[in-house]
Amino acid sequence: MQRSKILTQRQESELNRAIIQYLEPICSENESNQTLINQLSNLLLNENENKLIKNNEIIDNYLEKKWSSVIRLQKKILDLENELTNIRNIIDIDNDENKIKNTSILGKDRINWLPFSSSQNFETSSIINSVKLHPTLPLIYAGCIDGSIQIYNFVSNENSLPEKIIKAHTRSCTKLAISYNQIDINKNDQPQYILASCSSDLSIKIYDSKTFQHLRTLKGHEHTISSIKFSKNSNHLYSVSRDKTVKIWDIIEGICIKSFIGHSDWVRDLDICNSKEYDEFVLTCSNDQSGRLTHAQSGIGIAMMIGHSHVIETIKFLPLTSNIIIDKYLKENQDFFPSIPIVILDNEIYNEIGYKYCITGSRDNSIKIWLIPPPSIIQGRSPMPSKYNQAQAWLITTLTGHQSWVKCIEIHPNGRFIFSGSDDKTIKIWDLNDLNNSGNIGVIRSLSNNEGFLNDLDFARLTKSKNSSVNDKILTHEEILKDIEIRIRCMLVSGGTDNIIRLWK
Template sequence: MGDNRRIFSEGHVSVLRSLPSSFLSHKANLLSPRQLLELNASILQYLKPILKSEPEIYSILESRLTNHGPHGANDEQITKSIEIPENYLQKKWTTVLRLQRNIQELEMKNKALEGRNKEIVEMLDNEVKANPHCSISKINWIPSFLKSSLRFHTSPITAIAIHSFNPYIVTASQDGMMVIWNLLDLSEPVNQLKNAHSKSINMVTFQKGTSYLISCSSDQFIKVWDLSTPDDVRIPIKSLTGHEHIVSAISSSHKDPNILFSCSRDKTIKVWDLQTGWALRTIDAHSDWVRSIDSSGDYLISCSSDTSIRLTHWPTGTGVGLCLGHKQVVEDVKFIPKNSNEYLDAFLAKTGNKGTLSSEQKTEYSQVGYKYAVSCGRDKLIKIWKLPLPDYNTLNGSPMANSLNPYGECIKEIKGHASWVRCLQIHYNGRYLISSSDDQTIKIWDLSKLDEEEVKPVKSLQGHQSFVNTIAISSPTDDGELSDDKIRCYLVSGGADNVVNVWA
């Protein structure tokens, strides 16, 4: 008994010899004959090296396992002839453990869904009690639970785009890779473009009404891709060059889909004709890195590392407004759509802050196509701005900065994030504002409750283990009146943890 490898005593041998046949008999209700033979063979494979110094023990076990299977005495020859992979029993056991973990994860998700279902039922009950004639609609949907986590990228996620009517999303990362997914089947990508760009992809967006995807990168290129057959995409159909440093962001014109705007670390904004690939205009917009840009009709709004936000009439390149108030780099800025105006107008009316406009002012805001904007930055703040109206040149009628007051007014400052606020999206119903942050959260804010002294998010989503770099929300399939048949309820986020999360 001095040999540590010796695991059986003589008493064990006699016990094995005395085992009844029924102990190792076939359980027809558990295993098929073939499965039982494979099990017996894998057990012998596993024990053979262990019992190398105990040949008598191994011989007894072999005899028992090969003579008490589904075919009786014939099993010895059959069992020995079965070919099984190396370390078969260990691999099967590893699979069992993996399945157990998957079951535990599914049970946790199911518990979370049950909790969410209970919340929804209670909410609907309250809605019905308050308004017996109410109906449930996608228009007021708020993302509330994690539907899928896509772990395919090996680098931080930097950009996401959701097609407005096709079921495709595109995710991009810091290593220059783009991945195309089908929202109806997220089990694996439709396509992957490992070298879409040679450096970080900073933004992707779809051209309105088409299957063209536009990407911009730190490699100074803007590329156009045809995704009409997404699984066949290999190379871009067009590459735009002209920026002299990192291309930070792009925005496709809603007025003319063939017009594209871009901004860069070279401190400029460029206006592009997508049909020809030529830059129509270069605008010296800021004194430092231009971080983000958005468009509305003939106007652009941009933000910069110089902490300012600039309103520009892009056909002339004239600056018509300036918003000052952030203390650090401004990461993102967006025009607030017209369907949000009712909430912001009501807020201003409640606070007595110029909430009532003259008919002339209402007409002017309607003509320029903007009224409010929202920004976020490294000072952890979200700011809502009322933008200034331009003056007009008496000679040629072109817009110019208001000589009396060219500055935008910060009407509300929202605090709630614990770190840099990276990205903003406005819900398609105009009521909710969505923000993502380096504090690993996504927060949803109700614009109808801005009059509260301390604005709190109506929902805070946590699913990333690092900075949430970017978010995208699905848009209605067309610009007409909102209805359930035009809406898909998806919010997609990308983080520095290399994970893409799909929220529903």
């Protein structure tokens, strides 16, 4: 018999013994098959090798263990190849003079921190629809398709096991939210951060985020609840649903205090902006392929975002730190935007209402950035629809690079970087500064070691400022960034259909 030119004699001997060991129990019940095994043993093995098998001097299930080792090795090779691709992307970017500087790309300065690879993975028992990081504790919450909320402690010695599994809902848990402030929900002088979950079972559940105690159940929607968001300045929780409504809840009293309809189809996502002068504004997006800005307390529509060709899955206000970048681009390229009255960019109303730009992600695989026209302000009345551009937002730019639905978007605390998760199994990072370099926003990093669709992302919140008046006193963009650099927590968490929570830090 001709010897293998690839395997050594020892490797060939081990392989032959493993094959015989694997086949023997399969063929043992049939006499003719047993004869075949004996002949095969005589052909492949010498007398000493036959004795090793009969004396059980070969590891049990040797072939299966070798094969599973190969699979694990293949997975490791794939992960390393993905990391190598990321490194090459960084090198290519570093060599391009129009891209951001090396220190920014590599995240050596905290204010420009970007994730490179996941530092910890936590495997859940079900598909993950939503993920959230606790504002202060080392806890990650995952809302799962089986209705459970699974909680992991990422500094625990037993972090492979969940800290707690809450059987929250009878159907899929679609979204999680955590309050911005500690709330004394039971009026017992023990305020805590509040965890909320919503579901296709038509309920919203309220929990103590630290003790995991169930506090409230909110009911009132007539179809799947898609998303929820806490107000930053009150005890209010906002929810949107397939029943087309937006509802505002007082979580202390456990009641719905307002409900309005702004879309003609399933409302998918929302975001909240708080204004000192005009209460709160809510952004929503829908299956009707539009985004809408509404004055929350009155329910009056202020502006629309129209331009996507498919369902809009996610929508967010861009932080005020993004304004300086996009304003500069618009002022230097006025010819490209003849319908925008450039003077409105310096309109003080934007400082009063707290927003200027927003971003949307859609099933048309694209991300769009919009300039929202300011509302019409009449003294003594609620804000009214904008008088500009027939109350429609101006499309500033479209980000293309994903190969499938864009499902989630997160904004870096510095307002410069955009994170997007997609059904193409990648998290892409975009740099707004590219607008002022090349006129287009491209992908500066793609995190591709995910094995399933990306359903949600959450960037860790800034730590509380030690100076309670810092937000009132800081006036310049540089001072704002300096404060963010002190307070930033360099952590991103992701979850999706591969049942794995990934912590990037």
